[in-house]
Amino acid sequence: MQNNFHSGFVAILGRPNVGKSTFLNRVVGQKIAIMSDKAQTTRNKIQGIYTEDDAQIVFIDTPGIHKPHSRLGDFMVESALSTLNEVDAVLFMVNATQKRGRGDDFIIERLRNVKKPIYLVINKIDQIHPDKLLQIMDDYRNTLDYAEVFPISALEGNNCPELIESLVNTLPEGPQYYPADQITDHPERFIAGELIREKVLELTREEVPHSVAVVVDRIHREDDEKVLVQATIVVERNSQKGIIIGKGGKMLKQIGVKARKDIELMLGDKVYLELWVKVQPNWKDRQVDLQALGYKQDDY
Numbered sequence: 645m646q647n648n649f650h651s652g653f654v655a656i657l658g659r660p661n662v663g664k665s666t667f668l669n670r671v672v673g674q675k676i677a678i679m680s681d682k683a684q685t686t687r688n689k690i691q692g693i694y695t696e697d698d699a700q701i702v703f704i705d706t707p708g709i710h711k712p713h714s715r716l717g718d719f720m721v722e723s724a725l726s727t728l729n730e731v732d733a734v735l736f737m738v739n740a741t742q743k744r745g746r747g748d749d750f751i752i753e754r755l756r757n758v759k760k761p762i763y764l765v766i767n768k769i770d771q772i773h774p775d776k777l778l779q780i781m782d783d784y785r786n787t788l789d790y791a792e793v794f795p796i797s798a799l800e801g802n803n804c805p806e807l808i809e810s811l812v813n814t815l816p817e818g819p820q821y822y823p824a825d826q827i828t829d830h831p832e833r834f835i836a837g838e839l840i841r842e843k844v845l846e847l848t849r850e851e852v853p854h855s856v857a858v859v860v861d862r863i864h865r866e867d868d869e870k871v872l873v874q875a876t877i878v879v880e881r882n883s884q885k886g887i888i889i890g891k892g893g894k895m896l897k898q899i900g901v902k903a904r905k906d907i908e909l910m911l912g913d914k915v916y917l918e919l920w921v922k923v924q925p926n927w928k929d930r931q932v933d934l935q936a937l938g939y940k941q942d943d944y
């Protein structure tokens with residue numbers, strides 16, 4: 645271990661859609677967590693590893709904390725809250741454009757017993773007038789004993805380097821947990837599936853995005869420059885299957901083209917993407933299905 649190397653684990657917690665995954669991707673400089681304007685985009689904990697010469701921070705992006713309406717929702721909220729036991733600091737992220745709500749207060753109550761430094765991170769400041777920022781800072785001031793308060797824009801990057809510098813100084817001396825070039829704990833297979841799901845979130849509406857899971861069945865290198873990726877999009881109902889496939893297969897094609905581009909960026913190779921669509925009624929409430937689709941209790 646080098647002298648004075650600082651390291652530790654930092655959870656990013658908050659309501660859905662506040663910009664947790666956007667922040668994670670900015671920190672590691674690559675898309676490892678999918679993002680969307682729909683709530684409840686992230687479903688699993690995802691580590692994003694930030695390394696500099698004398699420090700390493702392992703950020704843990706978590707599913708947005710919400711009131712669950714399915715076993716999948718229970719899994720998501722449980723896995724987000726479970727990070728509180730395993731981290732050295734917490735980023736509590738809120739949306740500068742939203743008033744503090746019941747969801748935020750629920751999280752605040754859960755943070756009350758956390759004995760680690762808690763940062764209040766007010767995101768999306770690019771969308772508000774500075775006067776509004778003072779109001780929201782005031783609104784949160786007495787809710788917890790925050791180590792620091794950072795207004796940021798995860799989208800544009802404002803104040804993100806300062807936040808990281810502050811974390812580096814707060815974290816204890818410790819080992820480098822991961823090699824300097826590793827940016828996530830999840831395999832390419834997982835991220836490829838997520839990138840496909842991201843396109844479904846982008847291109848569909850209403851209940852469809854929440855009813856979709858993606859399983860990558862196979863990633864196979866065909867030759868030096870081409871990779872075959874085969875994946876199944878799982879939905880809950882026949883009608884949703886129809887929407888995903890679209891008229892004459894148009895929607896599935898669009899999902900495929902967009903996802904392929906992102907997977908190529910990740911793998912650095914040409915990708916041939918084959919997609920199937922399968923109906924698995926009620927998978928969000930069936931424990932066996934949840935496990936098979938990658939939402940496992942032991943992955944908390």
Ligand SMILES: Nc1nc2c(ncn2[C@@H]2O[C@H](COP(=O)(O)OP(=O)(O)OP(=O)(O)O)[C@@H](O)[C@H]2O)c(=O)[nH]1
Binds near residue numbers: 684767769
């Ligand atoms: N204007 C603006 N938009 C942002 C910013 N950060 C994130 N967003 C947008 O907010 C939406 C949600 O971002 P995500 O990163 O998916 O949010 P999340 O907190 O991970 O959401 P869940 O995974 O559902 O909990 C996306 O449309 C982002 O582009 C920001 O700093 N400014």
Ligand SMILES: [Mg+2]
Binds near residue numbers: 664665677678705707
């Ligand atoms: Mg997210």
